Amino acid sequence: MTKRARIIYNPTSGREAIRRDLVDILAVYEKAGYETSAFATTAEAKSAENEARRASLAGFDLLIAAGGDGTINEVVNGIAPLTKRPKLAIIPAGTTNDYARALRIPRNEPLEAAKVVLQGQSALMDVGKANDTYFINIAAGGSLSELTYSVPSKLKTMYGYLAYVVKGAELITRVKPMNLHVKFDEGEYHGTASMFFLALTNSVGGFESIVPDAKLDDGKFTVLIVKTTKLPDIMALMTEIINGGRHVDDPNLIYVKASHVEVTSANDEQVMVNLDGEYGGDAPMVFDNFQKHLEIIANLDEMDDDILIGSPID
Numbered sequence: 001m002t003k004r005a006r007i008i009y010n011p012t013s014g015r016e017a018i019r020r021d022l023v024d025i026l027a028v029y030e031k032a033g034y035e036t037s038a039f040a041t042t043a044e045a046k047s048a049e050n051e052a053r054r055a056s057l058a059g060f061d062l063l064i065a066a067g068g069d070g071t072i073n074e075v076v077n078g079i080a081p082l083t084k085r086p087k088l089a090i091i092p093a094g095t096t097n098d099y100a101r102a103l104r105i106p107r108n109e110p111l112e113a114a115k116v117v118l119q120g121q122s123a124l125m126d127v128g129k130a131n132d133t134y135f136i137n138i139a140a141g142g143s144l145s146e147l148t149y150s151v152p153s154k155l156k157t158m159y160g161y162l163a164y165v166v167k168g169a170e171l172i173t174r175v176k177p178m179n180l181h182v183k184f185d186e187g188e189y190h191g192t193a194s195m196f197f198l199a200l201t202n203s204v205g206g207f208e209s210i211v212p213d214a215k216l217d218d219g220k221f222t223v224l225i226v227k228t229t230k231l232p233d234i235m236a237l238m239t240e241i242i243n244g245g246r247h248v249d250d251p252n253l254i255y256v257k258a259s260h261v262e263v264t265s266a267n268d269e270q271v272m273v274n275l276d277g278e279y280g281g282d283a284p285m286v287f288d289n290f291q292k293h294l295e296i297i298a299n300l301d302e303m304d305d306d307i308l309i310g311s312p313i314d
Contacts, residue, residue, distance in 0.1 A: 005034035010067030052078025102201035124292035142195030219291030
């Protein structure tokens with residue numbers, strides 16, 4: 001039986017690069033043995049998610065999420081709740097493209113990203129769930145995590161990652177504390193924090209040293225809680241991150257592994273949660289790691305040997 005693939009693409013991502021290369025991208029997946037068709041997302045809410053679910057239930061063997069982190073997240077949310085899940089491929093065309101960076105998929109050339117499928121390499125990878133929403137890269141809360149919401153889409157398109165850098169420099173001067181209660185597997189933290197992260201990969205906001213020991217399939221989040229709100233301390237943490245990941249031992253940071261995490265606000269203040277770069281709701285929130293939940297095409301030849309605990313799928 002002929003295998004079928006469905007490209008779900010955001011026609012406005014990456015200065016419309018995917019749409020320009022679409023005919024050639026379709027040809028790549030045809031060469032890989034898939035009868036391939038395409039769907040352009042619309043402004044309708046959950047457009048990519050709904051199409052991903054429909055195509056999965058229709059028996060497609062491979063779904064290709066083509067766009068920014070938001071589009072990829074939607075496609076994952078269309079697939080992840082299902083019992084029978086198709087294989088997933090990613091063509092990045094957004095601003096930070098964190099998940100594609102972790103999988104060593106070319107991030108600025110959609111056609112080259114599509115060609116990764118020709119290597120015939122994939123792996124079973126973890127997926128996170130926050131209440132009823134799935135994510136594949138990061139969940140975060142706190143002042144700096146609001147950065148993603150603060151950069152207008154037009155600026156993201158025009159200036160890319162520079163827009164985040166400029167906005168981040170502005171926000172870091174007005175970090176405010178949260179009073180959090182965080183429970184994680186065998187431990188908990190109750191106190192002041194400026195930010196918390198739950199990371200599934202080693203790429204967070206374009207930095208690969210924030211989670212230097214990340215595994216993509218170990219069933220564990222890397223949980224980071226920044227306890228300090230003082231600007232000098234935060235700047236010192238950032239310096240340690242840049243200089244080889246020395247922040248993991250900093251006393252102003254909690255750095256643990258956990259498969260189940262619960263976050264609540266200790267004084268009922270609003271704590272907005274960022275899921276894969278988009279607003280995902282407010283705490284209280286329960287996070288669970290679904291180990292090896294999705295089979296994802298990756299550039300395994302370029303990835304570090306120890307980033308997977310299991311064997312890749314050929």
